[in-house]
Amino acid sequence: MYSNSHPARYLAPTLSSQYIPSSYGDFSDYHHQVPEFGDPLCDTPTAAWSRAYAAPREEWSTFGHGFPGSSPIAGQASYETPEFTALHSAFGGGSCASLTKGPGDPFTNSVISKSYEWTRDSWLPVSRGRTRTKDKYRVVYSDHQRLELEKEFQYSRYITIRKKSQLSLELHLSERQVKIWFQNRRAKERKLTRRKQQVSQQASATSQSPEEANSDPPPRTPPVPPVQC
């Protein structure tokens, strides 16, 4: 598919499977999908809250996805997508480093008590387990989880193996969930880009001759994922 090099393969064993207990019960809010602190998943203090976002990151690459308003360099980032803005304001705005556990923290905002079980990828309510495949249906990630994922997405459209491992631990998601979130996020961006292109083409078509307006769009150049470390 890609003419260039593919992302590097795993250099270290994946971590997710090591943290999958056989069963788990009682978390607060299904929507937040996060086990209470004190269980094996959470005993390791998450570094999310103390993470230094000023640290050097992977080289930014646009891969042909123009990303308005953002031209991050290593060590810098701008979060200007609607997704990020919405999530960011959900946390009261401010700097990323100012996020602290407290009233605004979805981890502590949970209320409901339900029984959950760990499936291959995530915690699911036992009583409602049913989907198109087996006993599984999608969960809703917390604002905090989406915010962190979105921030990482702004740094790089393609998550590195190391970052994926780190995020899965910090956000209590499996590496597979992080990977699929990034895949879906890229798909969303492509969809939005296509939509914008259609709008601009329609706009320009009105000022073009019909012959020009019917011409084929330029061939699509697939993005080249970065080499992962």
Next chain:
DNA sequence: TTGTGTTTTACGACCTCC
């Protein structure tokens, strides 16, 4: 409240790359 459209997780099929 309800009907409907959109967004968000999750997966399968199929692809390339090593």
Next chain:
DNA sequence: GGAGGTCGTAAAACACAA
């Protein structure tokens, strides 16, 4: 063969007008 990529789609969750 196994990893992750895109693409298309299912279905839950969500938003919102009527």
